[in-house]
Amino acid sequence: MFKKIVVLAALVSLFSFAAAAQDAKPKLIAIKAGSLIDTVNGRVLKDQVIIIEGERIKAVGPGLAIPEGADVIDLSNMTVLPGLSDAHVHISGDPTQGIRSRSTLSGVQLATTSHVFARRTLFAGFTTVRDLGSIEFVSLALKRAIDAGSVAGPRMLVANYYIGATGSPADIGGGSPLTGSKLPPEMTGVADGPDAIRQKVRWNIRLGADVIKFGASSGVLSDEKVVGVAKYTQEEMDALVDESTRLGVKVAAHSHGTDAIKMAVKAGVASIEHGSLIDDEGIRMMKQRGTYLSADIYVSDYILSEYSKRGVEEIVLQKERVVGQKQRENFKKAVEAGVKIAFGTDAGVYPHGMNGKQFAYMVQWGMTPMAAIQAATVNNADLFGMSDQIGSITAGKFADIIAVEGDPIANIKLLEDVKFVMKGGTVYKGAARR
16 A cells, blocks of 8 residues: 555656646747848848747748747737847936936935836837946846846846046945945945056956946036046056956947047947047047947937926036037948947936937938847847847847837837837737737
């Protein structure tokens, strides 16, 4: 009798294990795509089927057989694209709280709203972002919560603290979670001199930075009176990029100024952020070295329209009036010269979820609609070091898929109203199943 009980228990255990294994099998989804934008080859494909297994794309092509038991998502009346990415956001930034909310509010205050902004970004069709600076590791904590499935948001690469010289935008400080007072230097990104800069890079990376962001020049929205002054010497920039590269992390340089841009490019940064006052020599250097330009050419309109209503200083608005226009003119020159273009918007300076508005500006200032879409997909994937993971609807990559009604090649503004969002095989927005 005892042997029978043991055998029965073993059989029950075996069946339970088999059932659990079956339940653990990756879910199958088939998407019927009426039009599909092939971002790798810059073309539009018709009547494609995308097979998804778990969080990855298993196969894509015309007339593929739909596996038995697969959920079917019918997007045959829509245009399907890979999930978009934004190379320059500040998820913790909230322009309704002032232009320097990331440094004047405490990390606790910022954390209470950051998850809301992450969700808005994802629902706008942006499934991967680079967060280029936050205080008290708010963005790092948010990234980990998203990765754990606790919060809905885009896949995040985070810079943690913005590194900069004394007197730069990095020196604004940041509030204590208890008192709102300025944080001590060791809890900021301030570093002066090659050795201190190397130490700050190591500290940032040890605490989870996926990318290093530093201030090569003065800014527009900061209190500095002159835009574009180099804030580090060539020796300091060289040390920062050398240390980051040695540790396997790419560098993004905040730089508006002509000389600072060229110094940062010479140092070997992966991307120039803003690039407003770049000259012909700087453009030649960027093209020769393969440096990406991530220019936030939409945000100027929002700043000039909305910030004056919030009591922003006239000196800031005057800087923006001049720099914003020059940035767009120089962006066009860079595009025409063949500089590699990333899609970066500086979301957080304007409200999150409006990232798609930049596409129309990129087209207005020299890019084709396809090239603008490629900037936000394959180009950013390359810049992020994630070309094998994101940027195209290709077998083996993450099932990051979005869809819009109509043809965004004919009307790029359609990307401001994304109807369907899937990230890693999970549908977050839209779509009826059959």
